[in-house]
Amino acid sequence: xxxxxxxxxxxxxxxxxxxxxxxxxxxxxxxxxxxxxxxxxxxxxxxxxxxxxxxxxxxxxxxxxxxxxxxxxxxxxxxxxxxxxxxxxxxxxxxxxxxxxxxxxxxxxxx
Amino acid sequence: xxxxxxxxxxxxxxxxxxxxxxxxxxxxxxxxxxxxxxxxxxxxxxxxxxxxxxxxxxxxxxxxxxxxxxxxxxxxxxxxxxxxxxxxxxxxxxxxxxxxxxxxxxxxxxxxxxxxxxxxxxxxxxxxxxxxxxxxxxxxxxxxxxxxxxxxxxxxxxxxxxxxxxxxxxxxxxxxxxxxxxxxxxxxxxxxxxxxxxxxxxxxxxxxxxxxxxxxxxxxxxxxxxxxxxxxxxxxxxxxxxxxxxxxxxxxxxxxxxxxxxxxxxxxxxx
Numbered sequence: 001x002x003x004x005x006x007x008x009x010x011x012x013x014x015x016x017x018x019x020x021x022x023x024x025x026x027x028x029x030x031x032x033x034x035x036x037x038x039x040x041x042x043x044x045x046x047x048x049x050x051x052x053x054x055x056x057x058x059x060x061x062x063x064x065x066x067x068x069x070x071x072x073x074x075x076x077x078x079x080x081x082x083x084x085x086x087x088x089x090x091x092x093x094x095x096x097x098x099x100x101x102x103x104x105x106x107x108x109x110x111x
Numbered sequence: 112x113x114x115x116x117x118x119x120x121x122x123x124x125x126x127x128x129x130x131x132x133x134x135x136x137x138x139x140x141x142x143x144x145x146x147x148x149x150x151x152x153x154x155x156x157x158x159x160x161x162x163x164x165x166x167x168x169x170x171x172x173x174x175x176x177x178x179x180x181x182x183x184x185x186x187x188x189x190x191x192x193x194x195x196x197x198x199x200x201x202x203x204x205x206x207x208x209x210x211x212x213x214x215x216x217x218x219x220x221x222x223x224x225x226x227x228x229x230x231x232x233x234x235x236x237x238x239x240x241x242x243x244x245x246x247x248x249x250x251x252x253x254x255x256x257x258x259x260x261x262x263x264x265x266x267x268x269x270x271x272x273x274x275x276x277x278x279x280x281x282x283x284x285x286x287x288x289x290x291x292x293x294x295x296x297x298x299x300x301x302x303x304x305x306x307x308x309x310x311x312x313x314x315x316x317x318x319x320x321x322x323x324x325x326x327x328x329x330x331x332x333x334x335x336x337x338x339x340x341x342x343x344x345x346x347x348x349x350x351x352x353x354x355x356x357x358x359x360x361x362x363x364x365x366x367x368x369x370x371x372x373x374x375x376x377x378x379x380x381x382x
Binding site: 012013015016020026027 | 256257260261264265268297299300301302303304311
């Protein structure tokens with residue numbers, strides 16, 4: 001919401017704009033049901049050919065805006081012994097999972 | 112030729128049943144032969160709004176199942192001899208509605224009536240989409256409020272794709288009926304204006320029904336608002352809408368309440 005709204009008299013213009021954005025997207029979604037599902041399947045199939053990951057550790061988000069929408073695909077790729085997935089994918093390639101100091105050294109990277 | 116109208120909205124509580132009763136009575140008042148059908152199986156209310164709740168013997172499902180003949184289930188209004196009600200079942204569930212059954216009942220009614228007005232249940236499930244299939248025209252009831260407008264948009268999408276007419280490549284005529292409108296609140300920017308709603312839904316406007324205590328007062332006593340107080344603002348708006356349905360050109364005005372001397376003096380509120 002921009003500062004502009006604070007100077008407007010009522011909330012109706014906000015309602016109007018929110019509806020216009022939402023419906024523009026819903027009309028597309030209805031003509032192409034489960035677009036996100038299809039995208040998810042195909043993107044994961046491509047990535048799965050090169051790296052392995054757990055399907056549960058995938059987040060797909062859609063942020064719909066008036067002029068652009070952002071599709072964010074967040075895939076957690078494990079690279080080590082720990083199944084809990086606390087070691088991020090950008091850990092050093094020389095990382096030795098057997099060494100405790102390495103693990104503690106990595107903790108600063110954990111998000 | 113008979114016209115099959117479906118009164119729909121997606122969202123509940125926006126005034127489908129009130130509008131069905133008011134428009135049905137307005138059309139019958141002008142001499143047309145009208146039947147209003149309640150399709151809200153399991154949650155019927157059109158009988159109550161029309162004051163016929165004590166006279167229901169057979170219902171739509173009985174007719175579909177062959178338990179009763181159509182004339183046995185039709186209830187004639189006590190005030191308007193041209194107005195009939197076909198009530199919904201209160202006990203059966205909506206799965207009892209079959210596509211062929213509904214088609215047969217509507218075909219039969221087409222032979223006897225000028226207007227067949229179907230009051231849809233809320234939602235977009237089977238019950239709501241079934242009678243939509245056989246509609247010649249749809250009245251989409253919308254409140255100037257975000258959730259109602261969104262649901263109406265969805266229903267408009269379904270009307271363009273899921274009806275028998277749409278499947279034949281024809282179009283179901285769509286009319287937008289905006290209810291519970293407060294002109295003063297819209298003018299202050301507190302409520303979506305008529306133009307906002309029309310621009311978002313891009314559907315021709317059938318009428319604007321102002322918010323009024325007369326609507327509640329009419330349903331309290333079991334009478335369509337167009338019969339209970341024909342000179343009230345909502346009743347005049349419904350009469351105008353009914354004339355537009357018949358193809359007459361009526362200027363689009365928002366009728367306002369004209370307060371009587373006593374009302375102004377005592378500031379009487381609510382029904």
